[in-house]
Each structure stands twice: as C-alpha cells, then as structure tokens.
Amino acid sequence: xxxxxxxxxxxxxxxxxxxxxxxxxxxxxxxxxxxxxxxxxxxxxxxxxxxxxxxxxxxxxxxxxxxxxxxxxxxxxxxxxxxxxxxxxxxxxxxxxxxxxxxxxxxxxxxxxxxxxxxxxxxxxxxxxxxxxxxxxxxxxxxxxxxxxxxxxx
Numbered sequence: 001x002x003x004x005x006x007x008x009x010x011x012x013x014x015x016x017x018x019x020x021x022x023x024x025x026x027x028x029x030x031x032x033x034x035x036x037x038x039x040x041x042x043x044x045x046x047x048x049x050x051x052x053x054x055x056x057x058x059x060x061x062x063x064x065x066x067x068x069x070x071x072x073x074x075x076x077x078x079x080x081x082x083x084x085x086x087x088x089x090x091x092x093x094x095x096x097x098x099x100x101x102x103x104x105x106x107x108x109x110x111x112x113x114x115x116x117x118x119x120x121x122x123x124x125x126x127x128x129x130x131x132x133x134x135x136x137x138x139x140x141x142x143x144x145x146x147x148x149x150x151x152x153x154x
Contacts, residue, residue, distance in 0.1 A: 034086040037079065041096050044075050048104045055107075072104030 030038075051072070054061040076097045083093045122128070 030086075030088055034088060037082055037086040037093055038089060041079055041083075041093050041100070044079070045096060045100045045103070048072060048100055052103070052107065069107060069109035072108040073101055073110065076101040076104070 051061075051064070055065055080094060080097050083097060084090050086093050
C-alpha cells in the first residue's frame, strides 16, 4: 500500500528544540581560542556539578576536596575576563560562567551576609572558653649551673 500524499504547501512545523539550536549553532567557524574558552567553561561547569554531587559522599573525591573552596568562584571570574575574546559566542559563554559561579557560590566559603550583619552579643550566662597561660610564679626555674671547669694539663 502506498502512503497518502503529503501536501507540500504547508510550512514545516517548528520543532521544540529548533529555537535552542538556532541560539547555539555557530554562524561561522570558531578559532581555537573560542573553542578553548568554551570547552574549559563547560568542563568547569561539569566539575562544579560533580563536586556538589560527590563531595563528602565518596572517598574517591577526597583528594579533590583539598582544593581551596575559593576556586569555585575564582575560575569563573578568570574565565569571565577571557570570555569577551571568544567573539562569536561571548554572551553565551558569559551566561554559562555566571551560572557556574552561581552554582558554586554556596560552597565557596564566602559569607556575604557577614558584611551587613554583626552577630548579637552573647547572653550573660553563656559558656565562654578561654585559654589560660601559666603564671610566671608557677614555672620552675632551672638552677644556675656553674660555668667554671677545672682543666688539668699533663
């Protein structure tokens, strides 16, 4: 049996992913620097997501946990400085890097609330911990030794 004829007068339907492809597709060939910026940006986003998922849950991630937490914001900041040089896709890379910084900001160790908020004073009967150093009277002084020695010559 033959398939029913299709009218060619109809415009092709817009598929849901076509708007995304139009936004992502390259309009001209990218240079190696643009490819490098994009690949490092995507790799860092994947690293941050993997860090959030695996940190503290597996011992295999323990060596990577030794990385300073500030790196979660420093690397996107450095890449944001370099992103304008990736001319064909600079805005897309900048959006990607801002999203990466937003995802990693919670684990970066920076507390922005501390800039505007001071903690209230401790209540009057709060437990306080202090480090006491020994008083000079309680230390035992070593006895002075005699520095003179007798020397005999033969």
